[in-house]
Amino acid sequence: MFLVGCALSLALLSPPQRAASPAEYAILHGSAVVTKTSAHEIAIVVNAYREEAQADRLADHVFRFWTEAEVPEIALTSRAASIEFRGDELIVVAADRQWFIALTVGDNRQPPAAPGGFTASRLVGYGLNHETGPAVNRMPFVEDPEVTTGRVQQVDHGDGTGAVGSCDAGGRGSTSCSLTSVTSSCSVSCTSGFYACCKYAPENTCKCIKY
Secondary structure (H helix, E strand, O other): OHHHHHHHHHHHHOOOOOOOOOOOOEEEEEEEEEEEEEOOEEEEEEEEOOOOOOOOOEOOEEEEEEOOOOOOOOEEEEEEEEEEEOOOEEEEEEOOOOEEEEEEEOOOOOOOOOOOOOEEEEEEEOEEEEEEOHHHHOOEOOOOHHHHHHHHOOOOOOOOOOOOOOOOEEOOOOOEEEEEOOOOEEEEEEOOOEEEEEEOOOOOEEEEEEO
């Protein structure tokens, strides 16, 4: 009884587990689709491996990357992807396809080198966001870039040039912001010439707005 009482006391004293912020550094492993969703946007949708549900076939993370120059055509599916998110940089290593993708935000940034023998795609842009939560988890994960493109486009983040109202996080002068609600969480990092704007909505948005 004493041991049970101690265990209960420790459980009551232990702080609740905090949900990870979408702005935090993250390393993910799983299946991924990398696809061009518009002239200036690339999306990466990830179905992460988890011990309790390795094959739920639902999306777990969505990343969006924006450039002012038109992005090249890309449509890649990997069942053995490693994804490293650093806030202003996203590295995708698709071991089964021998493809290395580095998406970097910032001025004068030098993306890291690809492993030997891998095809490399390195792009420098003005914005990178990360989306998680129930709204993302409702998206069925399909290993088809064309289907993924259509589903990601359902949440319109714009092209970074449109006028916006007030931001719930970030705003003029901010290079990054993040927010979390019961429906979804998102974060964004932006380069100079843009400001970060995060807004609550039926589908929360975090994006870069041009000054």
